Amino acid sequence: MILDNGAEVIIGFEVHVELKTATKLFCPCPxxxxxxxxxxxxxVxxxxxxxxPALNQGAVHLAVRAALALGCRINLLSRFDRKNYFYAxxxxxxxxxxxxxxxxxxxxxxxxGTSRQVRIxxxxxEEEAGKLNHEGENLWTAQSSLVDFNRAGIPLIEIVSEPDMRSPxxxxxxxxxxxxxLAYLDVSDLRMEEGSLRCDANISLKPADFEGDLEDIPRVELKNLNSIRSVVRGLEYEIERQAALLDAGRPVMRETRGFDDASGTTLSQRSKEAANDYRYFPEPDLPPLMLEAAWVDGVRDALPMLPDAWAARMAEYxxxxxxxxxxxxxPALVRFTDAVHAQGAPFPEAVSWILGDVARLQNAHHLPYGEGPLTAPRLARLLALVQDGRLSGRMAKEVLxxxxxxxxxxxxxxxTRGLRQVSDVQALxxxxxxxIAENAKVAEDFRTGKEKALAYLVGQVMKATRGQAEPAVANRLLRERLTGGGSQ
Amino acid sequence: MRLSHEDVEHVAALARVRLTPQERERMVEVLSSVLGHMEVLGDEMAGERPLSTDRINVLARLREDRPCPIQDSGRLLALGPNTRAGQFVVPRIVQDI
Structure with a gap:
């Protein structure tokens, strides 16, 4: 995204994902x-x-699983460090x-939808911090805050992207x-509104005449982005704000700004620390984390099929x-579709039903896919009855x-319901x-060119068979009788 | 490596420590001496040493992801200087950062 003043938008994300473990990262609290x-x-x-601290084996497993699914190289030797800062x-x-x-x-x-990728x-x-409940409308107006440490120590992974994004x-x-x-991996609840997935965005504008390292451009870190929509709005606002500063010849400060959802604006929270200010040093209470290559290979082999592979498989079919x-x-939807296909249903027909009536009924009954009365074998059987011509589409909906x-x-x-599509030509x-005999005028209308009259006659055949006639056969027979000079 | 007065002031501010001018002078000497010692250690190690090569079943030695019952969280809460509604009360945050 190039702005009117020639500046280019540079965006990178730090995404924190709470891991779905039973206990915290360094203690056995639930x-x-x-x-x-x-x-x-x-x-603790x-x-x-x-x-x-005692490191949680389950957290390491989920973190490695996520990293492998995102195409990362796993460091068999990693280490924990203390990041020092004061906050309540x-x-x-x-x-x-x-x-x-x-x-x-x-x-x-x-x-x-693009051929581009963002590098990680x-x-x-790392461990999660506690939760602050401000006694006031927000952080800026509160005179005091309450701290709940239930969340403190919950395991997180931080996924740091390269600054490869160029627009909101x-x-x-x-x-x-x-x-x-991540949803396919079942490593996290991924609920942005509940904070189990949080996104901080780093955004800067590279002036048209800038040459050098992107790291040297002052960037703003945006926090308090509680939905994907907030991320987009926060970035859009920040692009406008920084562009206005550049246009006025004023510097953009390196700082952390919070997004205010109500006003759609960003507010300064603090000047941004550099890594030095955190005074990182190795955590003396934890040994380095050493992983066996064979164990990592085992985690890789156990990864489920991921969305891109699923999409390619769907395209093949x-x-x-x-x-x-x-x-x-x-993931539940695609796995259910695949299970229906595995029971013999062709993919395109299965998809058409699943995205239509099945989706409507599962939602109406508040059921995840694969749960409730509609199992994959039942849906596959229903589709087979339609394919065999034993049920019409309308009957199949009734059965569903x-x-x-x-x-x-x-x-x-x-x-039980005596449903059976009549496609036997003799019977029909x-x-x-x-x-035709009972609707002579309509039949005549069709003969004189009123194509719509045929639909009325098909409807009458359906009515006479209580919906059990196969519409295509009824249509064909009517047309033959009316245009071929048949047996009237 | 010798630290400046500004370095010491910066580190003290990050650590929320207020120093008198005398303490600041002393810290310049003490911290410079500590860092000087680190330089000696660095020279002796002659390059970065690998963290360790012992990789024998480390994962199995980690804690299993199995919760333990919470022991009297009320007593832990009571240790806080000020509590309200089951939570620790902290002063206004914005002015302190």
Missing amino acids: TAFGAAPNTSICP CLGHPGVL DLPKGYQISQFDHPLAERGAVALP RRIHI EDGRLYLHSLIRT GVRAQDAEVLVSD EAMYDNDQDPDVIVE TAIVERV
């Missing part, structure tokens, strides 16, 4: 969301003197993080793609690109709805002739 304040705390996560939500006065020996490096996230610089493990839209695509991939995009946005109401197999419902011919 991580359940929504507990009463300060009921999941212990001397409160930073009492003399306690020692940080009980120890330092955060245990990883500085110069992170868990993983050099991955990438593809931007959907590094992924490291790139940012939206990156987050969409990143969240979608003739699913339209826009349908494939909807399917792969939800009945499956939700009665929790029965489609064959049982078909049998008599009915067709009767309908």
Whole structure:
């Protein structure tokens, strides 16, 4: 994105993802969301003197799983460091993080619908801070704040991108793609509004005449971005603000700014620390983290199929690109579709039903895909009945709805309700002739060129067979009788 | 390596430590001496040493992801200087940063 003044927008993200472990990163306190304040705390996560951290094996596993799925190289040797700063939500006065020996490096996230990708610089493990509840409207007006340390010590991974994004839209695509991939791994709840996924955006404007290292351009770190929409709005505002400063010949300060959702603006929070100011040093209470290559290979082998691979598979089977995009946005949806296909249903037909009536009914019953009365084998069987010509589309919809109401197999419902599509020509011919005889005027209208009259006659055949006639056969027989000078 | 007065003031500000002029003078000497010693160590090590080569089943030695019952969180909360509604009360944040 090049602005009117020739400046280029440069954006990079730091995304914090809370890992879905049962316990915190360095202590066995439970991580359940929504507990009463300060009921999941212990001397370790409160930073009492003399306690020692004990690294959670499950957190390492989930972090490695995420890093591999994002194409990173895993460092078999990584190390924990203390990041020192003062803030009311940080009980120890330092955060245990990883500085110069992170868990993983050099991955990438593809931007959907483009041929570009955003490089991932590094992924490291660190602990979450506590939660501040400001006693006032917000941080700026509060006279005091309350601290809940239930969240302190929950494991996080921080995914640091290279500054490869050039517009707020790139940012939206990156987050969409990143969240979608992580959803397949089941490593996190990924709820931005609840804070289990947080995004800080670094944004700067590179003047048209700038030559040199991007790192030398003062950048602003945007925080308090609680949804993808907030990220886009925050970036859009910040581009305008920084462009106005540049146009006025004023400097952009390196600082942290908070996005205010209500006003759509950003407000200065603090001047940005440089890495030196955090006075990182190796965490003396934890040994280096050393991983076996064979163990990492095992985690890689156990990765599920990821969205891009799913989309390619869908394309191979003739699913339209826009349908494939909807399917792969939800891992449960794509897995259900694949399970229906595995039971013998052709992909395009399965997709058409799943994105239509099945989606409507699953949503109406508040059911995730694959749960509830509609199992993959039942849907596959229903589609087979349609393919065999035993059920019309309308009948199949009736059977589908009945499956939700009665929790029965489609064959049982078909049998109980006496549903069977009549496609036998002999049986239908008599009915067709009767309908033509009873509707002589309409038949004449069709003969004189009113094509719509045929639809009325097909409807009468359907009515006479209580919906069991196969519409295509009824249509063909009517047309033959009316135009071929048949047996009237 | 010799630290300047400004270096010491900067580090003291980051650590939220207020120094008298006498203390500042002393810290310039003490910290410069410590850093000087580190330089000697660095020279003796002659380059970066690998962290370790011992990789024997380290992952198995990590803590299992199994929760333990919380021991009397109320007692831990009571250790705070000021609490309200089950939470620790801290003063206004913005002015302090």
